[in-house]
Amino acid sequence: MLTLKAAGLLDVDVGEIVRPGVVRIDDERIAGVGGAPQGDVIDLGDQILLPGLMDMEVNLLMGGRGETGLASSVQDDPPTRVLRAVGNARRTLRAGFTTVRNLGLFVKTGGYLLDVALAKAIDKGWIDGPRVVPAGHAITPTGGHLDPTMFSAFAPDLLHLTVEEGIANGVDEVRKAVRYQIKYGAQLIKVCCSGGVMSLTGPPGAQHYSDEELRVIVDEAHRRGLRVAAHTHGAEAVKHAVAAGIDCIEHGFLVDDEAIATMVTHGTFLVSTRRLTDAMDVSHAPPELQAKAAEMFPRARKSILAAYEAGVKIAVGTDAPAIPHGRNADELVTLVELGLPPLEVLRAATTTAAELIDATDRGRLAEGLLADIIAVPGDPLQDMTVTQNVSFVMKGGKVYANKN
Numbered sequence: 396m397l398t399l400k401a402a403g404l405l406d407v408d409v410g411e412i413v414r415p416g417v418v419r420i421d422d423e424r425i426a427g428v429g430g431a432p433q434g435d436v437i438d439l440g441d442q443i444l445l446p447g448l449m450d451m452e453v454n455l456l457m458g459g460r461g462e463t464g465l466a467s468s469v470q471d472d473p474p475t476r477v478l479r480a481v482g483n484a485r486r487t488l489r490a491g492f493t494t495v496r497n498l499g500l501f502v503k504t505g506g507y508l509l510d511v512a513l514a515k516a517i518d519k520g521w522i523d524g525p526r527v528v529p530a531g532h533a534i535t536p537t538g539g540h541l542d543p544t545m546f547s548a549f550a551p552d553l554l555h556l557t558v559e560e561g562i563a564n565g566v567d568e569v570r571k572a573v574r575y576q577i578k579y580g581a582q583l584i585k586v587c588c589s590g591g592v593m594s595l596t597g598p599p600g601a602q603h604y605s606d607e608e609l610r611v612i613v614d615e616a617h618r619r620g621l622r623v624a625a626h627t628h629g630a631e632a633v634k635h636a637v638a639a640g641i642d643c644i645e646h647g648f649l650v651d652d653e654a655i656a657t658m659v660t661h662g663t664f665l666v667s668t669r670r671l672t673d674a675m676d677v678s679h680a681p682p683e684l685q686a687k688a689a690e691m692f693p694r695a696r697k698s699i700l701a702a703y704e705a706g707v708k709i710a711v712g713t714d715a716p717a718i719p720h721g722r723n724a725d726e727l728v729t730l731v732e733l734g735l736p737p738l739e740v741l742r743a744a745t746t747t748a749a750e751l752i753d754a755t756d757r758g759r760l761a762e763g764l765l766a767d768i769i770a771v772p773g774d775p776l777q778d779m780t781v782t783q784n785v786s787f788v789m790k791g792g793k794v795y796a797n798k799n
Contacts, residue, residue, distance in 0.1 A: 396421055396434030397792070401770055404428070404444035407745050407759050410738045412774055416444040420766045423791040427762050439770045439787055439799050445741070446760055447493025447525075447767030447790060448782070449748035450723045451666045451712040452624075452645055455480040455487065455497055455527070456509050458716020473504050480513050484524025486721030489796045491785035493767040494526040494748070494757060496712075498624060498645065499533025499561070499585035501541040506559040508532065511580035523795055526767075528752050530624065531581035532561035534572045534612065539603040540587040540626060566611045569604070573615040583752075584616040588625040588641070589632035592677075592687050599687050600629020600649045609639035622753070624666070628691065630654040637663050643751060645712065647702065648672075648695035655698075655705045664751050666712035667743065669699050670729040674718045700734040709735070710751045711744040724782040731779045738776060766792040770799075 397420045404416030419427040419434070456476045471479075487495060497510040514527035535541045541561075556562045563572035573584055588609065590599040604612075616623045622642040627633050633644055633654040643664040647654075650665075658665060672692035677685050703709055713726045730740045749758030757765045770787035788796040 396426065398432035398434060398436045399439060399444060399768060399770075399789070400432055400436055401439040401444045402441040403774070404760055405446070405741065405775070407446060407742055410776075412443060412776065418444060418760055418766075418768060420789075420792050423766055423793075425760065425762055425764050425766050428760055437794070437797070442770035442772055442786055442799065443774055443781070444760060445491075445769050445771060445775065445782075446745045446758055447769055447788075448491050448724070448727075448744045449494040449711065449758070450487070450492045450715070450726075450744075451496045451643075451710045451748050451751060452498050452668060453487065453495045453713060453715045453720070453723075454499070455483040455495070455513060455524075455720070456500060456502075459483040459486075459720055471502070473507055473509055476502070477509050477513060480509070481522050481524075483716075483720040484513065484517060484522065484527075487715070487723060488523055488525045488790065489785070489788055490721045490723050491769040491771075491782065491788055492525050492723050493769070493788070493790045494528070494752070494754070496528045496583065496624070496752065497530060499530045499541065501533045501535070501561065503554055503556060504532070504560060506557065506575075508576065508579045508581060514580075525790070528582045529580065530583050530585040531576035531579065532559070532572070533585045533587060533626070534561045534563055534569060534576075535587035536564050536603050536608075537562055540589065540591045566608055569608050569612050570615050573612055577616075577619050577621065581621070583621050584612065584623045586612050586623060586625050586641075588627040588636045589629045591626060591628060591646075592675075592684065592691055598629070599691055600632055602629065602632040602635055606635055606639060609636060609641065613640035622751075633658070637661050643710070646695070646714075648691045648698060650698050650702060652701070652705075655702050655707060658702070659706045662708065664708045664710050664747075665699075665702050666710050667699055667726060667730060668712050668714040668717070669695060669733060670726040671714050671717040672696055673729065674725065696733055699730065703735050703739065708747055708750070709739070709743045710748045711740070722783075724785070727782050728779050737779050740779065741775060766790075
């Protein structure tokens with residue numbers, strides 16, 4: 396038995412800080428909350444305990460030290476990408492994020508699902524990192540967002556990707572692409588339903604897959620028990636994605652009142668990714684991409700609050716490395732700055748995120764749940780910036796960081 400003792404702990408459901416904070420841990424799970432300490436005691440002083448935070452959109456295989464931008468798409472072989480991901484995973488965990496969704500490879504891998512391999516390595520204890528829910532390869536049409544030959548402006552013969560690697564057109568190919576991801580370990584499916592800020596051609600909100608193709612992707616995933624996350628910006632594309640049964644909209648920067656109402660009606664989640672609207676440096680991007688950012692980013696800052704106020708289920712996501720790995724908590728601070736209540740932001744990074752991934756064993760400090768616990772130097776309900784200074788990280792009852 397091990398006990399964490401601190402000045403207080405966050406009861407996510409009640410929405411308040413309980414003082415003092417006492418959590419007893421047996422092996423990898425929480426044995427009890429409150430009461431007298433038992434066994435060995437880790438005294439965290441005036442810190443506040445929180446459930447481990449969750450980021451619902453990262454790509455640990457991209458970014459980090461040694462990244463060379465677009466050149467990495469053709470320079471980096473699969474082993475290099477996985478090795479870089481080791482550092483990104485460690486930084487993410489030490490920042491207090493104990494669970495992430497890795498949303499889709501869009502590089503040449505020979506068909507290997509590198510994020511599945513990364514998740515297995517972490518689960519086996521070979522490397523330190525958060526629990527990873529992998530999506531395998533992002534599924535996109537030829538010339539769609541996350542088709543690297545368009546996304547990175549490569550010549551047609553330079554980087555050919557297969558259906559297995561996510562470039563799929565028509566109902567037969569998209570069905571095959573989904574089945575391939577599932578066969579090799581994907582735990583959700585990522586699809587590109589519209590363009591994006593960094594798409595070099597076409598408007599960012601334009602729908603990329605037909606309604607029929609979207610329905611087939613959803614059908615194939617849902618029959619196998621997997622949810623579908625969709626990169627989608629435009630209001631019309633969001634409405635079509637939701638109508639097709641998509642479970643989660645990534646970004647949704649350009650949603651309007653009608654699209655928001657449709658999401659509420661269907662219970663569709665929205666993953667936030669708003670910090671990148673301030674943090675992404677597009678000053679060296681081509682003029683057309685800078686113009687897209689100038690149009691989309693201001694609208695994105697307003698649409699997230701409108702979605703929350705209408706009742707859309709918001710889950711925290713960063714799109715790291717669109718913001719640096721290890722700076723994931725910046726998203727929480729930004730959401731508060733944009734008008735979301737601190738408690739709801741914390742729920743978006745804990746209980747709502749757990750609901751999105753169908754995980755009933757995390758997201759709260761409660762008996763029987765996984766001992767994924769962090770400590771911060773103050774009350775995040777009063778000052779969300781404390782989440783940017785995580786002092787203690789435990790995942791599954793094992794301590795990964797303790798700066799106290």
